[in-house]
Amino acid sequence: MNSDRYRLTLVGDGRPTLQGWRESETVARRKFSAWVGHGDRPGAQITLIDEETDSALAQWPDSQ
Template identity: 60%
Template sequence: MRPQSTGPAPERYHLTLTADGRPAMHGWWGSKTIARRKFTSWVGEYGSARGARVTLIDEGTDTVLADWPDGP
């Protein structure tokens, strides 16, 4: 879980990796461009793991931006 802050959070884009339904990694970025690059990188690095799922969420709008496999 991300620590709470008293001001606006610059880390708007949340990336998660789960394997067989269990959390494996996560990270937050303030830049959508960097978060999308990380998404692509994580799919390449960890996508072959059994039951892997990589999800990128815009926490500012609570929108899934990318979901692998089978995502936008």
């Protein structure tokens, strides 16, 4: 398994402010949930992407 398969990105003010890659989807989803707790800044967006399939697994807020 590719060690950077699952990518988390926190965007603030239209720019990526924090990124992280995880090997495990389970760990990546836990990190996603933790980041949502810190995403209360105006304009914050958080995405979890599977780099292997190029698909979005989760995004916050949901209405993007």
